[in-house]
Amino acid sequence: MSGSHADSTQSQDVNSVNVTPDIPIEIVSEEEMALIDAALAAPRCCSPSSSLSFASQLQRNARFIHSISFLSKRSFSGRTESDIEDLGHLGMTQQRNIIAKSLLDRFRKNRALSVTDVTDTEWCEKKMEFNLLFGSKKVNKVMKVGRARHAELEKEVTEKVKVRVRSTEDIWAVKLFNSITGVNQLLFEGLTRELPILGFIKGVWMVGVIDEIQMPVKETARNPILVDTKTRAQYTLPAESQKRNGRLQLMCYKYMWDNLAADNFPSMQFYDFFSLNSDCILSEEIIEKTSNAGFPAKTLGDLVKYFRNMWNMLPASHNQLLLRYEFQKDQSLLGEEKFAYDYDLFNSQIEVCLEFWKGEREASFTPLEDRWKCRYCQFESVCPAVLKPEITPIPSQTDSDNTPS
Secondary structure: OOOOOOOOOOOOOOOOOOOOOOOOOOOOOOOOOOHHHHHOOOOOOEEEOOOOOOOOOOOOOOOOEEOOOOEOOOOOOOOOOOOOOHHHHHHHHHHHHOOOHHHHHHHHOOOOOOOOHHHHHHOHHHHHHHHHOOOOOOHHHHHHHHHHHHHHHHOEEEEEEEOOOOOOHHHHHHHHHHHEEEEEEEEHHHEEEEEEEEEEEEEEEEEEEEEEEOOOOOOOOOEEEEEEEEEEEEOOOOOHHHHHHHHHHHHHHHHHHHHHHHHHHHHHHHHHOOOOOOOOEEEEEHHHHHHHHHOOOOOHHHHHHHHHHHHHHHOOOOEEEEEEEEEEOOOEEEEEEEEEHHHHHHHHHHHHHHHHHHHOOOOOOOOHHHHHHHHOOOOOOOOOOHHOOOOOOOOHOOOOOOHHH
C-alpha cells in the first residue's frame, strides 16, 4: 500500500542476517511491489536457460518465512522534484504544457503502474497529476503509523533477510520469488501476507502487494479470500469515498489474481516491456537462496516458469472481498466490510483511470460532494478547484458513487 524509491547503483551493500537452517526462505522486499519498477543499469551476464524440474519445490513447514530484501533510495523517475509552492503560476503553465505527452509515457515508460497509482487517481486525478509533475505526496504521521502496522502484521508470518542485487533481472527475480514463496505458504498454512502480484490489464502492466490472503476454513470451495487492512487515526469508520477507494484496490487485486490463476501471463511481453533478458544469470546470493528453498533457479527465465506453475495451482479468488478497519491507537477492530466483486464496475473505473494516464483527456477534479478532500491536500493553495470553486468535475467522475456497499 505504500511506494518507495530505488537506487540505480549496480550493487547495494546490505546487512547480513543469521538464517535458521530449517526455516524456508522467501525473498520479500521492504516496500510495495512498485519497487519492481526500479531500473538498475548493470551488465547482463547471460547463459542458456537451464532446464527445470517442478518436483519437490513445495515447502511444507512454511509457518514462518525468512525473506530477502534490497534497499532503495531514489525516485523511480530519476527526476529532481520541484516544490509546487515555489513554482506558482510558472508551475501551472508547465503543467499545462507537459500534459500534451501522456503521463503513462512520461512517468511509467518501461515501468508498471502500481495499484496505488490507480487508487490515487480515483481519489483525485488532479492531485495525482500534481504528484507526478511536482513531487510525490508527503509522508505524514498517520501514514507512518499505518505502514508500521502493516510491517508488524507481515512480521507475524515473515522474517526478512537482505540480499545484494546487481541488475534489473535480480530485482524481478526477488519479486517473483516473493510471490512464489507467498503462494507456497498460502497453500500449506492457509494464510499469507504482503503477497506481491502483477498482471496485464487492458494493455498496461500493473503491480501491487496484497495485504492478506486467507483460505476458507468452513466452505467447501477453496477460493482464497483477499483482505485489505486500513488503519484509522480516528475512532470512526471512513467516509463513502474512502470505502469506494478501498473497494477499487481489492477489485484490482482480484482481477490480477484470477488472471494469474488462469495462466494469463504473457511472458514474452513481460520480457520485452521491461527490457529483460530471460537468460541472464542471477546473483550468487539469489541462486543460493532459491535453491535452498526448493526452487533452484539460475536465470530469470527459470523463476518465471516457477512463478507461472505455482500460480496455476491456485483457484480463482473468492468473489467476496474483505476490507478491515483498525484504530491506530490500540489496533482494535473498528469494523469490516464484505462486498461482492463487480467486474462491470471495476472495468468502467479502470477505463476512466487509463483515459487519464494515456492522455486521452485532461485530469478531472474531485466531485463537488467530495471537495472536503481538498482541506487535506498539499496542493490546496494552487489547485484550480479550490481557487475557482465554480470548476466542476467531468461527468464520469460525478457518477462514481454507484459502487457496492
